[in-house]
Amino acid sequence: MSGKGALSVVPAGVLTGDNVRKLFDYAKENKFAIPAINVTSSSIVNAVLEAARDINSPIILQVSQGGAAYFAGKGLANGNQEASIAGATAAAHFIRSIAPHYGVPVVLHSDHCAKKLLPWFDGMLDADEAYFKEHGEPLFSSHMLDLSEESKEENIADCVKYFTRMAKINQWLEMEIGITGGEEDGVDNTGVDNASLYTQPEDIYDVYAALSKISPNFSIAAGFGNVHGVYKPGNVKLRPDILGKHQEYTKEKIGGAEKPLYLVFHGGSGSSKEEIREAVVNGVVKMNVDTDTQWAYLTGIRDYVLKKKDYLLTQVGNPDGPDKPNKKYYDPRVWVREGEKTLYTRVKEACADLGNENRN
Ligand SMILES: O=C(CO)COP(=O)(O)O
Ligand SMILES: O=C[C@H](O)COP(=O)(O)O
Ligand SMILES: [Zn+2]
Numbered sequence: 434m435s436g437k438g439a440l441s442v443v444p445a446g447v448l449t450g451d452n453v454r455k456l457f458d459y460a461k462e463n464k465f466a467i468p469a470i471n472v473t474s475s476s477i478v479n480a481v482l483e484a485a486r487d488i489n490s491p492i493i494l495q496v497s498q499g500g501a502a503y504f505a506g507k508g509l510a511n512g513n514q515e516a517s518i519a520g521a522t523a524a525a526h527f528i529r530s531i532a533p534h535y536g537v538p539v540v541l542h543s544d545h546c547a548k549k550l551l552p553w554f555d556g557m558l559d560a561d562e563a564y565f566k567e568h569g570e571p572l573f574s575s576h577m578l579d580l581s582e583e584s585k586e587e588n589i590a591d592c593v594k595y596f597t598r599m600a601k602i603n604q605w606l607e608m609e610i611g612i613t614g615g616e617e618d619g620v621d622n623t624g625v626d627n628a629s630l631y632t633q634p635e636d637i638y639d640v641y642a643a644l645s646k647i648s649p650n651f652s653i654a655a656g657f658g659n660v661h662g663v664y665k666p667g668n669v670k671l672r673p674d675i676l677g678k679h680q681e682y683t684k685e686k687i688g689g690a691e692k693p694l695y696l697v698f699h700g701g702s703g704s705s706k707e708e709i710r711e712a713v714v715n716g717v718v719k720m721n722v723d724t725d726t727q728w729a730y731l732t733g734i735r736d737y738v739l740k741k742k743d744y745l746l747t748q749v750g751n752p753d754g755p756d757k758p759n760k761k762y763y764d765p766r767v768w769v770r771e772g773e774k775t776l777y778t779r780v781k782e783a784c785a786d787l788g789n790e791n792r793n
């Protein structure tokens with residue numbers, strides 16, 4: 434791959450502050466994007482980092498509100514988001530300690546936060562500020578605030594409020610305007626009308642105008658017909674071409690350089706290679722993938738269990754003999770590893786689709 438290497442621009446391990454922007458600038462200039470994989474356990478974190486290491490490229494790891502609670506343990510109460518806060522913080526510390534061993538740059542991010550989940554956001558920001566006091570950088574590289582269900586005015590005003598706080602600790606903000614269809618944490622967008630799945634260029638510009646006064650370190654998840662989850666091809670059409678129109682509109686308004694916006698592609702699973710390519714050419718620097726990597730993780734485990742079924746029915750006794758122990762078949766390090774291998778392969782595929790290969 435030609436061009437200057439990312440590692441000459443940013444270091445390995447978790448990136449914060451201007452390093453996040455440098456990475457996204459590098460991606461935009463070189464027309465590639467970085468996948469953001471939802472992680473819910475250390476096993477999944479490790480498999481994703483292993484893939485990034487082996488293709489020598491940066492990666493984004495993100496926790497959703499539900500994924501963070503799972504990271505902390507399903508047995509914990511989460512009525513006030515306490516498990517989601519504890520789990521997000523624990524995942525962040527784990528990722529911070531392990532990422533440097535994989536030798537690739539990592540963006541550590543949290544996913545959709547709707548209005549009703551703001552206590553989760555506040556808890557993570559408290560942890561970021563405490564970490565900043567000690568280390569001079571926030572715990573997370575970035576967070577997503579998703580107030581796309583609210584009016585545009587309220588969405589932008591609350592983003593301004595939070596981004597002002599985040600900018601003080603050099604943190605990146607991802608916001609959403611227009612709606613990602615399908616389902617996300619605690620929010621069911623399966624029934625929203627089609628028009629709201631396509632963000633208008635004027636709305637994007639309004640976001641840009643408000644947030645760029647605070648800091649350049651923000652990205653926009655615009656709706657272009659994308660949905661969370663994988664369904665049989667239906668009535669919603671992905672329109673990555675409109676992302677190019679957003680770039681043009683804002684560029685003309687500000688009279689600035691080409692592609693002023695950092696755009697985020699939600700609902701990456703199930704997209705065609707052509708749709709992904711067109712989105713990247715139009716300035717998408719981050720594409721979220723969850724459903725397809727969940728599926729990939731399952732397939733390795735599923736196939737292992739089906740193939741080794743006769744070794745997994747009893748602790749002792751299998752086709753090799755009635756006294757043979759099965760410990761080496763049911764050790765989680767064996768069967769969970771099979772899921773890690775198929776996840777690893779799917780992450781590499783997402784990176785290839787986005788042009789994120791040999792970018793170090
Ligand atoms: O957008 C996503 C997470 O925010 C992931 O979407 P998919 O599950 O459709 O890949
Ligand atoms: O919003 C999209 C992500 O897939 C989050 O998924 P989740 O809410 O099931 O953790
Ligand atoms: Zn949303």
Ligand SMILES: [Zn+2]
Nearest residue numbers: 613699700721
């Ligand atoms: Zn999403």
